[in-house]
Amino acid sequence: MLGIIRQKAFAQSLQRIRPATSAWRGYSSAAKEMTVREALNSALDEEMSADPKVFLMGEEVGEYQGAYKISKGLLEKYGPERVLDTPITEAGFTGIGVGAAYYGLKPVVEFMTFNFSMQAIDHIINSAAKSNYMSAGQISVPIVFRGPNGAAAGVGAQHSHCYASWYASCPGLKVLAPYSSEDARGLLKAAIRDPDPVVFLENELLYGESFPVSAEVLDSSFCLPIGKAKIEREGKDVTITAFSKMVGYALKAAEILAKEGISAEVINLRSIRPLDRPTINASVRKTNRLVTVEEGFPQHGVGAEICASVIEDSFGYLDAPVERIAGADVPMPYAANLERMAVPQVEDIARAAKRACYRSVPMAAV
Amino acid sequence: MMKTVSTITINLLCQALDFPGGKVAYISEMRFISESNDKRIPCYRLLDDNGELIEDSDIDQISKEVAVKMYSEMVTLQMMDTIFYEAQRQGRISFYVTSVGEEATNIASAAALAADDVVLPQYREPGVLLWRGFTLEEFANQCFGNKADYGKGRQMPIHYGSKKLNYFTVSSPIATQLPQAVGAAYSLKMDKKDACVVTYIGDGGTSEGDFHAALNFAAVMEAPVIFICRNNGWAISTHITEQFRSDGIAVKGQAYGIQSIRVDGNDALAVYRTIRAAREIAISEQRPILVEALTYRVGHHSTSDDSTKYRPADEIEYWKMARNPVNRFRKWVERNGWWSEKEESELRSSIRKQLLQAIQVAEKTEKPALGNLFSDVYDLPPSNLREQEKQLRETINRHPQDYPSDVPM
Numbered sequence: 001m002l003g004i005i006r007q008k009a010f011a012q013s014l015q016r017i018r019p020a021t022s023a024w025r026g027y028s029s030a031a032k033e034m035t036v037r038e039a040l041n042s043a044l045d046e047e048m049s050a051d052p053k054v055f056l057m058g059e060e061v062g063e064y065q066g067a068y069k070i071s072k073g074l075l076e077k078y079g080p081e082r083v084l085d086t087p088i089t090e091a092g093f094t095g096i097g098v099g100a101a102y103y104g105l106k107p108v109v110e111f112m113t114f115n116f117s118m119q120a121i122d123h124i125i126n127s128a129a130k131s132n133y134m135s136a137g138q139i140s141v142p143i144v145f146r147g148p149n150g151a152a153a154g155v156g157a158q159h160s161h162c163y164a165s166w167y168a169s170c171p172g173l174k175v176l177a178p179y180s181s182e183d184a185r186g187l188l189k190a191a192i193r194d195p196d197p198v199v200f201l202e203n204e205l206l207y208g209e210s211f212p213v214s215a216e217v218l219d220s221s222f223c224l225p226i227g228k229a230k231i232e233r234e235g236k237d238v239t240i241t242a243f244s245k246m247v248g249y250a251l252k253a254a255e256i257l258a259k260e261g262i263s264a265e266v267i268n269l270r271s272i273r274p275l276d277r278p279t280i281n282a283s284v285r286k287t288n289r290l291v292t293v294e295e296g297f298p299q300h301g302v303g304a305e306i307c308a309s310v311i312e313d314s315f316g317y318l319d320a321p322v323e324r325i326a327g328a329d330v331p332m333p334y335a336a337n338l339e340r341m342a343v344p345q346v347e348d349i350a351r352a353a354k355r356a357c358y359r360s361v362p363m364a365a366v
Numbered sequence: 367m368m369k370t371v372s373t374i375t376i377n378l379l380c381q382a383l384d385f386p387g388g389k390v391a392y393i394s395e396m397r398f399i400s401e402s403n404d405k406r407i408p409c410y411r412l413l414d415d416n417g418e419l420i421e422d423s424d425i426d427q428i429s430k431e432v433a434v435k436m437y438s439e440m441v442t443l444q445m446m447d448t449i450f451y452e453a454q455r456q457g458r459i460s461f462y463v464t465s466v467g468e469e470a471t472n473i474a475s476a477a478a479l480a481a482d483d484v485v486l487p488q489y490r491e492p493g494v495l496l497w498r499g500f501t502l503e504e505f506a507n508q509c510f511g512n513k514a515d516y517g518k519g520r521q522m523p524i525h526y527g528s529k530k531l532n533y534f535t536v537s538s539p540i541a542t543q544l545p546q547a548v549g550a551a552y553s554l555k556m557d558k559k560d561a562c563v564v565t566y567i568g569d570g571g572t573s574e575g576d577f578h579a580a581l582n583f584a585a586v587m588e589a590p591v592i593f594i595c596r597n598n599g600w601a602i603s604t605h606i607t608e609q610f611r612s613d614g615i616a617v618k619g620q621a622y623g624i625q626s627i628r629v630d631g632n633d634a635l636a637v638y639r640t641i642r643a644a645r646e647i648a649i650s651e652q653r654p655i656l657v658e659a660l661t662y663r664v665g666h667h668s669t670s671d672d673s674t675k676y677r678p679a680d681e682i683e684y685w686k687m688a689r690n691p692v693n694r695f696r697k698w699v700e701r702n703g704w705w706s707e708k709e710e711s712e713l714r715s716s717i718r719k720q721l722l723q724a725i726q727v728a729e730k731t732e733k734p735a736l737g738n739l740f741s742d743v744y745d746l747p748p749s750n751l752r753e754q755e756k757q758l759r760e761t762i763n764r765h766p767q768d769y770p771s772d773v774p775m
Binding site: 081086089092093095096097099100101102103104107127131132133134135136137138140171172174194195196227274277 | 484486515516517518520521525527528529534535537538539542543544545546547548549550551552553554556575576578579580582583586587738741742743744745748749750
């Protein structure tokens with residue numbers, strides 16, 4: 001009985017949300033191209049320029065221009081007081097960032113990769129995430145933790161782990177995962193301006209990729225809302241959710257599927273916590289089929305949460321079981337051929353979509 | 367570094383290495399630096415065990431007002447601990463942590479600071495909050511988690527915090543406040559404020575990685591922060607001989623390039639003077655200071671601990687009676703003609719009344735309202751929590767008998 005009431009209330013909220021999501025279609029006439037690296041750099045630059053409380057801290061962010069050159073030129077422009085090269089201690093500089101945020105500054109803490117954030121995770125979870133609640137609003141933590149997350153290329157197990165579901169399980173944190181340059185700019189600006197602690201998961205392999213950006217995106221006041229997913233490609237037969245690099249793969253899979261007469265709707269999550277459940281559910285209610293895609297490990301992953309959400313709120317609309325595509329349940333191997341087998345490929349996504357459409361033999365394996 | 371070799375000698379003989387950071391003299395005799403110095407770092411104190419001023423020290427006399435206030439607050443802290451501990455034993459609060467034996471370290475260090483100085487405590491420093499004006503009622507409210515608690519019932523007892531009094535909410539994980547203090551100090555530095563950050567840690571907490579990171583960083587960033595280590599001999603059941611093999615904590619300062627001092631933590635006058643001096647250096651020279659206060663944890667680690675299981679009862683008794691910091695300071699204050707037995711009994715009976723009253727009122731005060739379960743997770747409540755609260759209220763309305771009646775809606 002409660003379930004029906006909840007679904008009714010949910011349907012009402014969906015109707016309110018629907019018009020908003022359709023406004024997030026494609027770019028307007030895009031003349032300029034920008035790499036994700038440039039997008040992040042310009043976002044940092046603009047936010048530091050606009051607010052003197054914003055400062056950047058991390059290993060190699062200053063003199064070296066950033067381990068991945070994301071902070072290029074910032075030390076020269078803002079000086080060592082606002083771009084801090086830290087000693088090698090994630091626990092140390094994360095704690096310092098949290099303390100600075102407690103006292104009113106707005107730190108952007110860079111992890112060389114989120115794998116190293118494990119050495120600082122107590123500060124992120126027990127201090128940053130929970131302080132506002134535990135202090136009953138007396139201590140807010142307007143901090144951003146950013147850096148490359150997930151698989152790169154040929155870097156092995158301790159440099160390839162995806163932490164999206166680790167951080168997204170914790171109330172008090174917001175977790176964002178940009179894909180395109182527009183995402184990178186808009187979401188990083190939103191993260192820096194947000195009064196809550198934000199975990200900003202970038203992707204090393206996307207840094208060099210170019211995307212078209214409109215004049216609106218290039219404006220320094222541009223900002224994307226946190227908690228809203230983007231429909232990258234509209235479709236009517238199957239919903240594919242993805243974030244970060246997998247959005248690109250999902251779009252390629254959608255092209256392949258289109259040639260076989262399957263119209264896939266690709267959702268770029270953008271925000272892992274809060275998860276845009278209304279958009280995802282509205283899409284599934286339209287297509288009746290769902291494929292979740294992520295590079296990280298399957299157990300307790302982002303796909304598991306999306307699946308649970310859809311089953312709780314749109315069970316009656318599903319025409320097929322949810323397909324969950326994730327990385328292999330093994331620490332990432334180094335050898336190139338094994339690495340390729342351990343992460344989802346475009347073909348895996350296309351096959352899963354076909355299974356969901358009952359267009360192939362429903363086997364779990366390849 | 368170069369004290370024994372003159373510059374001329376070096377230039378002539380080129381017996382030095384030009385290394386990043388400065389010249390380092392060469393030596394042809396292999397020498398391992400000993401693991402400890404011949405002499406332990408001496409402990410600074412002004413009052414002897416009988417509360418007598420030791421020499422005509424260079425101490426600028428503290429005023430009667432300050433001395434009497436310090437003593438009164440030490441007594442108040444001692445009594446608050448006794449009575450709240452009893453309340454826990456009676457089952458009226460769930461948990462409590464005493465600072466018995468460390469009253470001088472708590473109160474005297476607080477007295478030496480200014481209101482603008484930011485305090486990041488560990489959890490055995492309620493005296494600092496008491497000095498700054500937190501009332502017995504406010505302490506009681508937090509311990510009972512009622513609706514008047516500034517923490518809105520979110521935390522275990524003794525996790526006090528007050529933005530108004532510049533005292534950051536107590537956080538359970540050990541030593542996390544140390545690098546955070548450095549970050550806060552960095553904020554003060556960037557704002558060029560005439561204030562410093564003071565953070566407390568126990569002897570056990572110095573084993574945490576955060577201690578190393580914080581001290582190292584503070585020195586590199588030249589942050590105006592005072593690290594006060596309350597070396598009270600025990601970390602729950604771990605004696606300091608099992609915690610580290612160094613000469614306590616003060617010796618570690620130099621390893622990070624930080625000035626440090628060891629002070630008698632049970633000598634209120636010495637602690638006061640030391641922190642005042644440390645504060646002066648930290649702010650005017652914009653650098654960190656490390657203070658090790660030697661004291662003793664007379665009470666158990668917390669109400670969940672029975673320390674007679676791991677340490678001799680006569681050791682506890684000795685520090686409780688013969689080395690009691692409150693008695694020691696009392697003798698000095700009385701000798702100055704600033705205190706008497708009459709004032710003592712008046713103070714104690716007044717505080718006792720206030721404490722019992724505070725507990726009674728706090729116990730009867732309503733608990734925080736239901737909405738506080740969902741607020742402050744984020745700056746603005748997210749849609750899923752708004753929805754959950756709505757569903758919860760609907761369910762309670764339908765099945766009121768299944769929900770506790772003492773939670774206001």
